[in-house]
Amino acid sequence: MSLRESIENKDVALIDILDVILDKGVAIKADLVISIAGVDLVYLDLRVLIASVESLVQAQHGNDQAVSSVNFDQQREELLDATGQFSKWEN
């Protein structure tokens, strides 16, 4: 069998289909589990949009970062650098 045939015969996940055929902005509001032919299981939570899946999820990541501990750490370090507290402790 050619590569083409073997890929062509594979089941395609519903999420792939939705990502391609749905217009942007169509929302899936309920919690759901998608299962096609028992192969692909995709869990989507309340906040996920299909077709704008990517943009919404990315937007969330953007928000996450604004309040993440990584950011706080960074800010704290900047403050420490600025106030020169390091040198006090070291010597």
Next chain:
Amino acid sequence: MGDLIYLYGLIPTNEATNQSLPTFKGFDGSGGIYTIPIEKSTAIVCKLDSEKYSEERIKDKVSNDMEWLQEKAFHHHETVKKLARKFTIIPLKFCTLYKNQDSLRKAVHAKEPKIESAFSLLAGNEEWNVKMYCDDHVVKEQIKKNNPAIEAKRAEISQLPKGRQFFEKKKLDKLIESELEEEINRISENVHLHLKEFVIQGNVKRNWSKNVTGKKENMTWNGVYLISETAVESFLEQVQQYEIQMQEMGWKFEVSGPWPAYHFSSYS
């Protein structure tokens, strides 16, 4: 009032007259699918009851009735896919509806030049999707081992007083993270640029996050490619080679297709 027209896709009229349309059930499962020739393009459509399928009802169903969405999305996909095997087709998005034949005719007529150029781009070509995934931990270990800048920094840190080591190690971790991101992007992009040599057009879509893919690896690349039918096999062989070569370094590939050319035929 009356029937709406559900548009699955547009095919060149000369192809429609040469071959008969396979028999398909319509969107509501009862009526059939038929063609409406509009100059050089032929619309493939079915009728839908306008009361049952008002815009609000469809929006409500899409948002709240997963079973319905699943069934209908598959119907749309399967229908367009089967048509794509026989005809050059401009696939339409899910639930593209017109009030009546007249409004469809007007819309198609207004886009005639765009439609024609889409037909000539799509004829004899297929759309394929390649997703790349990467196990961050494996790549991170490689970076830690092989990156001289990181090695040098690590040696520098070990010479520092204990209290300071803690903060410097944190900075180093941050450096590794950014190196990791760069490395992953660089590798993914190189693969994409190489794959583009086999194709007519290649576009990049956004990556999905883990809660969408359900995988432990991160999606690092989501590319769609329009490929000449004759070049598909060598394209796929190339992907397979990458898959074999890069497997041990934590990389995975997922290929799907052929898709109706949704990403290369903007009709709307």
